[in-house]
Amino acid sequence: AQSVAQPEDQVNVAEGNPLTVKCTYSVSGNPYLFWYVQYPNRGLQFLLKYITGDNLVKGSYGFEAEFNKSQTSFHLKKPSALVSDSALYFCAVRDPRGSSGAGSYQLTFGKGTKLSVIP
Amino acid sequence: NAGVMQNPRHLVRRRGQEARLRCSPMKGHSHVYWYRQLPEEGLKFMVYLQKENIIDESGMPKERFSAEFPKEGPSILRIQQVVRGDSAAYFCASSPREDIQYFGAGTRLSVL
Numbered sequence: 001a002q003s004v005a006q007p008e009d010q011v012n013v014a015e016g017n018p019l020t021v022k023c024t025y026s027v028s029g030n031p032y033l034f035w036y037v038q039y040p041n042r043g044l045q046f047l048l049k050y051i052t053g054d055n056l057v058k059g060s061y062g063f064e065a066e067f068n069k070s071q072t073s074f075h076l077k078k079p080s081a082l083v084s085d086s087a088l089y090f091c092a093v094r095d096p097r098g099s100s101g102a103g104s105y106q107l108t109f110g111k112g113t114k115l116s117v118i119p
Numbered sequence: 120n121a122g123v124m125q126n127p128r129h130l131v132r133r134r135g136q137e138a139r140l141r142c143s144p145m146k147g148h149s150h151v152y153w154y155r156q157l158p159e160e161g162l163k164f165m166v167y168l169q170k171e172n173i174i175d176e177s178g179m180p181k182e183r184f185s186a187e188f189p190k191e192g193p194s195i196l197r198i199q200q201v202v203r204g205d206s207a208a209y210f211c212a213s214s215p216r217e218d219i220q221y222f223g224a225g226t227r228l229s230v231l
Contacts, residue, residue: 004161036222043123043210043222044162090161106152106175107220109161 002027004093006110013081014118021076021113023091032094033074034107035065037087044090050074051096061085081117088112121145123213123223124193131229132201140196140226144213151194152220153179153186156208168194198228206230 003026013019025031032051036044048059055067065076074091092107124143132138144151149170154162164178168188179186183201188194198205208227212220 034219041224041227043125043224044212046219046221049219105150105214106164106167106178107154107162108164109154111159111161 002031002093002095002108004091004108004110006089006091006113008113009111010114010116012116012118015083016080019078019081019085019115019117021089021091021115023074023076023110024072025074025091025093026072027093027095030096032096033065033067034092034094035059035063035074035076036090036092038090038112039087047076047089081115083117083119086115086117088114123211123221125209125211125223125226127226128224129227129229131231133231134202135200138198138201138205138228140198140209140211140228141193142196142211142213142223143193144211145221148213148215148221150214150216151188152212152214153194153196154210154212156210156225158207162210165196201228201230203230 005024007022034049035047038044047063048057050057050067058064063078065074067074090112091110094107126141151168153165156162166179166186167175171190183199185197206229208225210222210225212222214220
């Protein structure tokens, strides 16, 4: 079974500083990895994905993520944090073969990391 | 192109009543997923549907919960005889194939 761990419930960073939100995963085979952001009382917004290719993936709003196969990690990063980046961030994994042998492409999410950017 | 539309945004039910949650996928998307988010937790997969077919319902409780995605109209998640433990945010996502899932704003169900 696939799983995702986000070891930090909360990350605080000063505006203008670089930020990192950590994610590790477990899945059979090569994973499909995603980051989503959720603002209060809103749905999830897609930020970026890793399917194959370059280990450094660039996404929306200046975010990027680095895939590290040996460490089974997919940490989200941004060089300079904005106050408006404050939100809940979710890492998700999908088995490229589909889960449960039924061709299902369900996402398995981590519990989320609350990012607070301090002015 | 409108995003994934869910309604209602908020739904209040008393114990024992039925809850019906609707999801209209993005135009051109034939894959629909339902997830449930409990307070302070991530999203948990419930069911995956394509038009007129349930592909994977491994995350859905066996009792009281059902889902459909008819040929015409929105996808419906139905919860019969709701209990307090059903209180959560229910999110729908759609995708054109097995690709990026785009999420709606969710329905927040409160059971009194």
